[in-house]
Amino acid sequence: MDWVSDQDALLQAIRAAPDDDTLRLVYADWLDEHDQPQYAEFIRVQCALARLSKGAPSRAALCQREQELQTWHGYRFLQSGPPRVVRGMTFARGLVEQIQMPARQLLQDTSLLHWHPTLHTVVLDDVEVGQIPILVRLPWSERLAALELRARLGDNPFPDWGSFPQAVEQIGDTEAELLVTLNRFEHLGSFGLACFVIEDGARQQLLAGFGDRLRLVYMR
Numbered sequence: 001m002d003w004v005s006d007q008d009a010l011l012q013a014i015r016a017a018p019d020d021d022t023l024r025l026v027y028a029d030w031l032d033e034h035d036q037p038q039y040a041e042f043i044r045v046q047c048a049l050a051r052l053s054k055g056a057p058s059r060a061a062l063c064q065r066e067q068e069l070q071t072w073h074g075y076r077f078l079q080s081g082p083p084r085v086v087r088g089m090t091f092a093r094g095l096v097e098q099i100q101m102p103a104r105q106l107l108q109d110t111s112l113l114h115w116h117p118t119l120h121t122v123v124l125d126d127v128e129v130g131q132i133p134i135l136v137r138l139p140w141s142e143r144l145a146a147l148e149l150r151a152r153l154g155d156n157p158f159p160d161w162g163s164f165p166q167a168v169e170q171i172g173d174t175e176a177e178l179l180v181t182l183n184r185f186e187h188l189g190s191f192g193l194a195c196f197v198i199e200d201g202a203r204q205q206l207l208a209g210f211g212d213r214l215r216l217v218y219m220r
Contacts, residue, residue, distance in 0.1 A: 006030065014095070015117030018143065021047045024094055042069040043094025050093050087125065092118070103127045103135065103149070113139050120187070121146040128152050129169045129196075136178045144185045148192035148215070167197045176202035180209030189213055 010027045017023060024043050031040035045066050052059050070091060088100035096116040100123035106112060113119065120143050124135070127149045135149070154166035171179075171193070182188060192215035198206070206214055 007034075011115065011117045015141065015143075018118045021050070021093060028094070038069060038072055039094075042066070042073050042091075045069060046091065046094045088123070090121075097121065099123070100125065103131050106138075107131065107134060110138055113141065117141065118143075120144055123148045123150065125150045126152045127169065129171060129175055132171075132175050132178055136181055140185065142185065143187050145187050146190040146192075147182065147188065148190075148194065149196075151193075151195040153195060167195045169195070170197040170199065171202050172199045173201050173205065176205035176209075180205060183209055190215060192217065 007030065010023070010030055014020075014023045014027065024047055028040040028043040031037070031043070045062055049059065049062050049066060052062070073091070086099065086101045086105075088098070089096060090098035095118040097118050098121040099112075099116075099119060103124040103126055106124060119141055122140075122144070124147075127135070128151075132149075140147075151167060151169040154168045176198075179191075179193075182191060191210050191213055193206075194217040198216070203216075
């Protein structure tokens with residue numbers, strides 16, 4: 001088994017049992033053996049912090065080290081693979097759990113979903129309606145818990161200070177039918193759409209499909 005296959009097997013094990021820190025620590029050992037000691041330490045430090053009480057004497061030192069390693073690891077994350085624009089990212093016990101980025105960045109490199117098996121909350125910016133058929137078919141984690149799509153805005157989103165952003169992306173019945181297929185993820189507890197124009201029929205489809213899990217922001 002080559003090292004890529006070995007890493008893939010470890011990540012798939014973590015994906016299957018994300019609450020098992022033993023698997024994360026085994027992955028940290030693997031990283032140590034493959035010249036990634038800072039990332040290995042980052043996983044160990046965050047796992048240790050997750051087990052400590054708030055008043056534990058060693059907590060302050062571990063928190064300081066966590067911040068140092070997170071700065072390094074966040075930079076490394078942005079430098080790996082194709083250039084990325086990431087607007088928000090949260091790690092837990094060493095692995096990415098939440099991310100905000102432009103939709104086109106994810107579509108250019110969907111391997112991000114594979115290499116980050118604990119990713120459960122995603123916010124995608126600058127979404128175009130034409131991207132929806134691809135986005136709903138991406139290999140999302142079965143544990144996807146929250147997904148928000150924020151529409152691309154017009155070239156002049158703030159024509160004056162008293163106006164809302166100018167929505168230009170329109171969701172019709174076809175797009176709504178595709179979006180409702182995301183119901184296949186049993187852990188999806190929140191689905192958001194921001195700054196889209198939604199036709200009445202499409203809105204009804206979305207409400208029927210998602211119920212109180214649907215979050216609509218700045219709609220018309």
